[in-house]
Amino acid sequence: MSHQQPPANPANTPSQRFFAGIGITPGMRVLDVGCGNGDLSRFVAALAGPAGEVVAIDRGADSLAMARVADARPNSAPIDYRQVDLAEALPELGKFDAIVGRRVLMYLPDAAATIDRLRSIAKPGAIIAFQEHARAGLPTGLSELPLHRQLYDWTWSTVTAEGGEVTLALRLMDLLKTAGCAIEDARCEAILLQSGDPSFLPTLARAMLPRMIERGVTTAAELDPDTLADRIDQERRTVGGTIVWDLAFLVAARVG
Ligand SMILES: C[S@@+](CC[C@H](N)C(=O)[O-])C[C@H]1O[C@@H](n2cnc3c(N)ncnc32)[C@H](O)[C@@H]1O
Structure with a gap:
């Protein structure tokens, strides 16, 4: 039986470049909101x-359990994972030099x-930086992509249906x-699917x-997960080239 690692989420590709450049320096106290499995938490640590x-912090007990057992990066800050609902008043967490989050604000009421x-809870002059994604009429490529488009629509319609x-x-x-912050950096990066690379979809x-x-x-039955990978591969081979799958919006600001 093969234990091949699934392809990494290409939507995380812009994160390292972006969050590495927002001004987090050694010794800072950093908050990661909606941390999920802690991938970004470990990076900022x-x-x-x-x-x-x-x-x-995250409200999901299962994600937090996964985050707590993941291997830390070398020479990192300790990470305190806590179950917190961001839709409610925050518990006492202290003040932070930097607050980051990835794909979380869009889920909040x-x-x-x-x-x-x-x-x-940000110190004066603290950094606040988020990576969020938007439904933006994608994907697009060299020609029609009905299956990719269908998957894109189902994915975003699910997020809408969840509120x-x-x-x-x-x-x-x-x-x-x-909120009184001064924007320091705002950009958008396309998430590309390249022919020849294993698809994350x-x-x-x-x-x-x-x-x-x-x-x-x-x-x-409609999504048919057993044949999906083959059908996606076939559509990519037929269309060729690069597919623009998603957009990551990256905004860093400073608290006044
Ligand atoms: C798409 S995941 C992103 C996880 C992580 N930031 C990452 O990029 O890998 C969204 C996360 O937001 C969390 N979340 C959604 N609503 C939340 C809320 N009201 N309070 C706390 N966390 C929330 C979910 O539990 C989930 O872990």
């Missing part, structure tokens, strides 16, 4: 170094209210400005299938 400290609460705001990324700069579809079914967006 390495930036903060052994003299720093990271608090990583009132992102502006959460940003205000986060700002109140997520799929265009929040387009309001991210305004939200941070309204079957992994994404399998991970999202229970949510898609729960929300009535599609059925297991």
Whole structure:
């Protein structure tokens, strides 16, 4: 039986470049909000170094359990994973030099209210930086991509059905400005799928299938996970070239 690693999520590709450049330095106290399995928490912990400290919060007990057993990066700050609901008042967490989050604000019922609460626990001059994604009429490629398009629509429709705001990324700069932050960096990077690389999409579809079914967006029979990887591969081979799959919006701001 093969134990091949599934392809890495290409939506995380811009994160390292971006979060490495927002100004996190050794010794800082950093908060990662909606940390999930802690991938970004571990990255910022390495930036903060052994003299720093990271608090990583999420409401999901299963994600936090995964995060707590993952291997730390070398020379990292210790990470304190805590179960916190960002839609509610925050528990006592202390003040932070930097607050980061990736793909989390779009899931919150009132992102502006959460940003205000986060700002109140940011030290003066602290950095606040987010990576969010938006539904943006993709994917696009050299010719029609009906299966890729279908998967894209199912994915974003599921987020909408769950109450997520799929265009929040387009309001991210305004939200941070309204919260009294000065924008230091704002950019958007395309997430590309290259022909010849193993596709991440079957992994994404399998991970999202229970949510898609729960929300009535599609059925297991319609998505047919057993043949999906082959059908995606075939569509890519037929179309060739690069597929623009998604957009990552990356905004860093400083608290006044
Ligand atoms: C798409 S995942 C991203 C995880 C992680 N930031 C990453 O990029 O790998 C979204 C995360 O936001 C968390 N989340 C959603 N709503 C939340 C809330 N109200 N309070 C805390 N966490 C929340 C989910 O539990 C999930 O772990």
